[in-house]
Amino acid sequence: xxxxxxxxxxxxxxxxxxxxxxxxxxxxxxxxxxxxxxxxxxxxxxxxxxxxxxxxxxxxxxxxxxxxxxxxxxxxxxxxxxxxxxxxxxxxxxxxxxxxxxxxxxxxxxxxxxxxxxxxxxxxxxxxxxxxxxxxxxxxxxxxxxxxxxxxxxxxxxxxxxxxxxxxxxxxxxxxxxxxxxxxxxxxxxxxxxxxxxxxxxxxxxxxxxxxxxxxxxxxxxxxxxxxxxxxxxxxxxxxxxxxxxxxxxxxxxxxxxxxxxxxxxxxxxxxxxxxxxxxxxxxxxxxxxxxxxxxxxxxxxxxxxxxxxxxxxxxxxxxxxxxxxxxxxxxxxxxxxxxxxxxxxxxxxxxxxxxxxxxxxxxxxxxxxxxxxxxxxxxxxxxxxxxxxxxxxxxxxxxxxxxxxxxxxxxxxxxxxxxxxxxxxxxxxxxxxxxxxxxxxxxxxxxxxxxxxxxxxxxxxxxxxxxxxxxxxxxxxxxxxxxxxxxxxxxxxxxxxxxxxxxxxxxxxxxxxxxxxxxxxxxxxxxxxxxxxxxxxxxxxxxxxxxxxxxxxxxxxxxxxxxxxxxxxxxxxxxxxxxxxxxxxxxxxxxxxxxxxxxxxxxxxxxxxxxxxxxxxxxxxxxxxxxxxxxxxxxxxxxxxxxxxxxxxxxxxxxxxxxxxxxxxxxxxxxxxxxxxxxxxx
Amino acid sequence: xxxxxxxxxxxxxxxxxxxxxxxxxxxxxxxxxxxxxxxxxxxxxxxxxxxxxxxxxxxxxxxxxxxxxxxxxxxxxxxxxxxxxxxxxxxxxxxxxxxxxxxxxxxxxxxxxxxxxxxxxxxxxxxxxxxxxxxxxxxxxxxxxxxxxxxxxxxxxxxxxx
Amino acid sequence: xxxxxxxxxxxxxxxxxxxxxxxxxxxxxxxxxxxxxxxxxxxxxxxxxxxxxxxxxxxxxxxxxxxxxxxxxxxxxxxxxxxxxxxxxxxxxxxxxxxxx
Numbered sequence: 001x002x003x004x005x006x007x008x009x010x011x012x013x014x015x016x017x018x019x020x021x022x023x024x025x026x027x028x029x030x031x032x033x034x035x036x037x038x039x040x041x042x043x044x045x046x047x048x049x050x051x052x053x054x055x056x057x058x059x060x061x062x063x064x065x066x067x068x069x070x071x072x073x074x075x076x077x078x079x080x081x082x083x084x085x086x087x088x089x090x091x092x093x094x095x096x097x098x099x100x101x102x103x104x105x106x107x108x109x110x111x112x113x114x115x116x117x118x119x120x121x122x123x124x125x126x127x128x129x130x131x132x133x134x135x136x137x138x139x140x141x142x143x144x145x146x147x148x149x150x151x152x153x154x155x156x157x158x159x160x161x162x163x164x165x166x167x168x169x170x171x172x173x174x175x176x177x178x179x180x181x182x183x184x185x186x187x188x189x190x191x192x193x194x195x196x197x198x199x200x201x202x203x204x205x206x207x208x209x210x211x212x213x214x215x216x217x218x219x220x221x222x223x224x225x226x227x228x229x230x231x232x233x234x235x236x237x238x239x240x241x242x243x244x245x246x247x248x249x250x251x252x253x254x255x256x257x258x259x260x261x262x263x264x265x266x267x268x269x270x271x272x273x274x275x276x277x278x279x280x281x282x283x284x285x286x287x288x289x290x291x292x293x294x295x296x297x298x299x300x301x302x303x304x305x306x307x308x309x310x311x312x313x314x315x316x317x318x319x320x321x322x323x324x325x326x327x328x329x330x331x332x333x334x335x336x337x338x339x340x341x342x343x344x345x346x347x348x349x350x351x352x353x354x355x356x357x358x359x360x361x362x363x364x365x366x367x368x369x370x371x372x373x374x375x376x377x378x379x380x381x382x383x384x385x386x387x388x389x390x391x392x393x394x395x396x397x398x399x400x401x402x403x404x405x406x407x408x409x410x411x412x413x414x415x416x417x418x419x420x421x422x423x424x425x426x427x428x429x430x431x432x433x434x435x436x437x438x439x440x441x442x443x444x445x446x447x448x449x450x451x452x453x454x455x456x457x458x459x460x461x462x463x464x465x466x467x468x469x470x471x472x473x474x475x476x477x478x479x480x481x482x483x484x485x486x487x488x489x490x491x492x493x494x495x496x497x498x499x500x501x502x503x504x505x506x507x508x509x510x511x512x513x514x515x516x517x518x519x520x521x522x523x524x525x526x527x528x529x530x531x532x533x534x535x536x537x538x539x540x541x542x543x544x545x546x547x548x549x550x551x552x553x554x555x556x557x558x559x560x561x562x563x564x565x566x567x568x569x570x571x572x573x574x575x576x577x578x579x580x581x582x583x584x585x586x587x588x589x590x591x592x593x594x595x596x597x598x599x600x601x602x603x604x605x606x607x608x609x610x611x612x613x614x615x616x617x618x619x620x621x622x623x624x625x626x627x628x629x630x631x632x633x634x635x636x637x638x639x640x641x642x643x644x645x646x647x648x649x650x651x652x653x654x655x656x657x658x659x660x661x662x663x664x665x666x667x668x669x670x671x672x673x674x675x676x677x678x679x680x681x682x683x
Numbered sequence: 684x685x686x687x688x689x690x691x692x693x694x695x696x697x698x699x700x701x702x703x704x705x706x707x708x709x710x711x712x713x714x715x716x717x718x719x720x721x722x723x724x725x726x727x728x729x730x731x732x733x734x735x736x737x738x739x740x741x742x743x744x745x746x747x748x749x750x751x752x753x754x755x756x757x758x759x760x761x762x763x764x765x766x767x768x769x770x771x772x773x774x775x776x777x778x779x780x781x782x783x784x785x786x787x788x789x790x791x792x793x794x795x796x797x798x799x800x801x802x803x804x805x806x807x808x809x810x811x812x813x814x815x816x817x818x819x820x821x822x823x824x825x826x827x828x829x830x831x832x833x834x835x836x837x838x839x840x841x842x843x844x845x
Numbered sequence: 846x847x848x849x850x851x852x853x854x855x856x857x858x859x860x861x862x863x864x865x866x867x868x869x870x871x872x873x874x875x876x877x878x879x880x881x882x883x884x885x886x887x888x889x890x891x892x893x894x895x896x897x898x899x900x901x902x903x904x905x906x907x908x909x910x911x912x913x914x915x916x917x918x919x920x921x922x923x924x925x926x927x928x929x930x931x932x933x934x935x936x937x938x939x940x941x942x943x944x945x946x
Contacts, residue, residue: 704882826910
């Protein structure tokens with residue numbers, strides 16, 4: 001059917017998790033081990049296939065490699081909608097990331113969720129998620145991408161609400177879904193604007209149409225911003241960021257898979273895919289949203305005490321980075337950061353999951369169900385008890401902080417260089433690099449704060465310490481693997497220079513020129529970034545070490561007292577601790593007015609509309625129907641209907657005699673008729 | 684000579700056919716039918732259809748007519764000497780039948796029939812057998828199935844405790 | 846005298862007599878005899894056309910089939926007649942109208 005091996009593989013990768021989902025959801029519970037081996041074998045198969053594709057991509061080493069396959073989904077005359085699959089280097093890398101992190105999550109979850117009452121359902125949803133995420137990655141058009149986009153939203157909803165007995169989890173899942181809906185409306189409007197102008201959903205057709213000028217100017221800006229709105233929802237960008245921290249109510253492996261590595265990266269992936277159609281204005285919007293998100297989320301993360309909340313805000317901030325990079329034109333750097341971030345952030349989440357697992361276990365031994373196992377103020381000094389978790393998390397923390405020799409340094413450096421060169425060319429937008437470098441400094445600070453509070457110093461609950469153990473090998477394995485992947489070497493091969501991003505990635509993922517006239521060419525952007533590279537590198541190393549140093553002074557050596565600083569910056573601290581009162585303000589100015597309005601409308605509907613209009617209408621109708629009933633009975637029934645019945649009756653009585661019921665009579669009629677017919681015919 | 688024989692056969696056929704439909708006694712009707720069928724067999728001889736003559740005698744005279752006589756005996760009280768029967772709508776029936784005959788005769792006389800006078804009578808049995816096994820095989824198989832079905836159906840229908 | 850039209854006339858006469866019999870008889874078996882007359886009239890036609898159409902034996906085969914059908918029909922019809930007689934104690938077809946109700 002489909003000859004191309006790449007397309008075949010990618011379709012298998014796409015549908016295998018769906019098969020696992022279907023099996024798990026229907027019969028998973030009755031299988032041995034609740035069927036987790038089905039999901040795991042499916043996902044491992046997809047991982048193997050992805051790795052096979054990844055290796056053949058490296059062997060081919062062709063930056064223009066593209067395979068496309070599509071089929072007609074709706075075919076009504078001139079209205080044709082094609083859906084299809086696009087496989088290029090970006091897709092293959094993304095598939096590898098998704099399946100790798102998904103595999104790790106599956107394996108990690110077997111221990112983390114051991115004994116959970118909805119164990120098989122959890123694995124089923126993981127399969128559904130992997131299916132839909134692969135769908136987003138493989139789509140060659142906006143329509144199927146939108147479908148998978150929504151499926152991802154659904155599986156996110158289901159997984160965040162996995163422990164729906166907890167009100168907070170149920171609310172968080174609703175919040176995540178609804179916030180995403182806000183963005184998705186923009187996405188849909190964007191799709192429709194583009195389809196209206198170009199008449200196709202496929203990316204290649206859209207880019208060709210944009211270059212041909214079928215859609216331009218304000219419409220294109222609006223379409224681009226609309227699509228970006230979808231990305232904002234999914235990638236949790238300011239001001240739609242509110243759902244992601246709450247989504248931490250879900251199981252920690254889910255947070256690692258969806259809310260760190262893949263699902264939230266879908267927004268970035270979307271902006272990456274649609275980059276060629278974004279106008280300069282739209283790009284500016286994208287850049288500012290990304291920059292604001294990066295620094296804003298980082299400033300919240302400083303004061304959070306919940307280990308997963310810190311990571312959640314850090315994720316929001318890093319996603320802001322990627323969006324910022326897309327906005328400033330270095331969108332391959334954004335994708336690079338997506339790749340490295342997926343690895344180290346997933347690892348950090350696994351690490352936090354490992355810590356929480358240990359805490360939970362220890363608290364359980366003590367029969368203490370009051371203490372929050374996720375609160376860092378209850379931790380401290382875990383370094384000795386959990387060495388593998390510690391070292392693996394330290395590697396990833398180094399990576400996220402932007403320490404040289406680690407992956408995050410390379411990608412962050414590429415992002416910051418792009419931002420800096422953008423500001424050099426457009427001095428009006430000097431704030432963008434300020435946001436970028438500021439966020440980098442803050443990130444380094446709070447990540448080490450988290451590490452120190454968790455693993456160093458004295459334990460704040462010493463009686464727990466004897467019960468804190470390293471996690472089982474199913475959980476440590478992914479930690480080990482992903483921790484190793486935080487090293488720079490994996491991303492620069494076959495070159496070994498730790499200060500240059502040059503490597504297979506930059507060779508294979510090359511930026512395209514924007515399809516919109518007026519945007520700088522890919523080469524101009526690249527040259528600018530290259531020019532700014534050294535300055536950006538020194539600055540980013542500087543801010544990273546500044547942040548780390550401050551963190552060491554405050555939380556490791558206690559030279560600076562965190563308490564003093566807290567009181568000195570009281571207002572700012574409160575703002576940060578309370579997440580700038582975003583939820584409260586949304587509640588006060590958005591939700592409550594909406595609810596009030598809804599109540600007022602309901603009152604109008606019920607008291608006025610229903611009672612007077614509907615009931616009055618009912619009365620008039622009933623009066624009319626009485627008249628018409630009278631007419632119906634007296635005129636139509638009595639005269640017309642009964643009259644025709646009487647006529648039919650009379651005729652029937654006359655004809656009844658013919659119907660004697662005797663066959664011979666009928667035969668007589670038939671013969672007579674035949675004779676008459678023959679006679680008539682002969683004349 | 685043969686024309687005389689033909690005339691005799693024809694008149695026997697028609698007169699006994701009239702006897703079939705006009706006789707008051709059911710058993711006389713059956714006997715008349717016997718003569719009619721014999722006469723028709725004779726006509727077949729004049730038409731050089733030797734096989735059909737045999738079949739006519741075997742199936743009609745030997746089979747169907749026997750069946751009919753059995754039927755008459757089973758459905759009438761043998762004790763009563765005369766197995767009488769009654770008719771209905773005889774007047775209008777005769778008028779219609781007569782008209783039918785007139786119209787048919789008109790059609791026959793007015794039509795210019797395609798007619799080839801054959802030279803010699805030939806044996807028909809092998810020809811019919813070949814045709815049955817080749818050209819009309821499907822119909823042959825079908826009719827055998829039908830016959831089987833009729834056999835079973837008749838047996839089931841005639842049982843007392845239906 | 847011995848030509849196609851003669852046979853056709855004889856067949857027409859037999860056919861009309863058969864129709865008359867079917868129309869006028871009340872007794873089921875007598876009706877059946879009328880039907881046999883009609884079928885035989887058709888057979889005469891077939892065989893006559895066969896001979897005067899250049900000894901084409903398809904007509905014979907058709908006549909053979911008709912005889913077989915007549916045999917089957919007679920068997921089933923007589924079975925029905927006997928059945929009616931057992932149930933209603935009459936074989937007059939115009940009286941056997943219980944199925945009408």
